[in-house]
Amino acid sequence: MKKIVVVGLVFLALSCKGKEEESFGKQEETTVSEGMVAEKQSPEKLGEAIFKGKGNCVACHQVDKKVIGPSLQDIAKIYKDKNADIVTFLKGEGEPIVDPSQYEVMKTNFAVTKAMSDDELKALEAYVYSNLK
Ligand code: HEC
Structure with a gap:
């Protein structure tokens, strides 16, 4: 029983990390497109x-x-x-x-x-x- 909980926690931690990385990638994308908008009005x-x-x-x-x-x-x-x-x-x-x-x-x-x-x-x-x- 204990083992299952530990495995579950590890899995949870891993899946959270994956999400963080994903949203970080998305953030970078928005910054780039904002920069392009700013270019129009220098x-x-x-x-x-x-x-x-x-x-x-x-x-x-x-x-x-x-x-x-x-x-x-x-x-x-x-x-x-x-x-x-x-x-x-x-x-x-x-x-x-x-x-x-x-x-x-x-x-x-x-x-x-x-x-x-x-x-x-x-x-x-x-x-x-x-x-x-
Ligand atoms: C009523 C006239 C007047 C207006 C309007 C004016 N200035 Fe000036 N400005 C001066 C005079 C006179 C000097 C020279 C005195 C000085 O160097 O501080 C000067 C100096 C400066 C300097 C150099 C400051 C320094 O280190 O000596 C900058 C920068 C500057 N003005 C920017 C601006 C900007 C930006 C605006 C608009 C928001 C503006 N000025 C509007 C009269 C004006």
């Missing part, structure tokens, strides 16, 4: 939409020339050179490194950027870097 494209849309960053930033704020090419270059983090800056948790003398003007936007999700901020960052020459 972070750069989403970032560009926010930059020109609800972020209204375009009011002060142009791609290749300084207007009120530095150009995106300058920002991208300096952030890359210094290995700095645009997302952290936009959360209001960083230091200005491009044009600190004008920081007060940029600061007014943190009310907008702080309300954005991490994904939106990362998309903005991707868009800024996509202008790197």
Whole structure:
């Protein structure tokens, strides 16, 4: 009688393991297809939409020339050179490194950027870097 119980337990353990592996495999499949969906709306494209849309960053930033704020090419270059983090800056948790003398003007936007999700901020960052020459 004892033996049957032990065999039953071993069998149960084995069949559970099999199920775990199976569902793990399925999980991997979904991740891949999600990645394919994300490819359609790339972070750069989403970032560009926010930059020109609800972020209204375009009011002060142009791609290749300084207007009120530095150009995106300058920002991208300096952030890359210094290995700095645009997302952290936009959360209001960083230091200005491009044009600190004008920081007060940029600061007014943190009310907008702080309300954005991490994904939106990362998309903005991707868009800024996509202008790197
Ligand atoms: C009212 C004008 C204005 C708007 C709108 C604006 N910026 Fe700026 N931005 C500036 C100015 C001026 C600077 C230069 C000061 C500085 O470097 O912090 C700057 C600097 C920056 C920098 C470089 C920060 C650094 O380290 O020096 C980033 C990145 C940036 N802006 C991103 C954005 C994004 C993203 C948006 C839209 C959500 C935006 N800006 C909207 C005026 C603006």
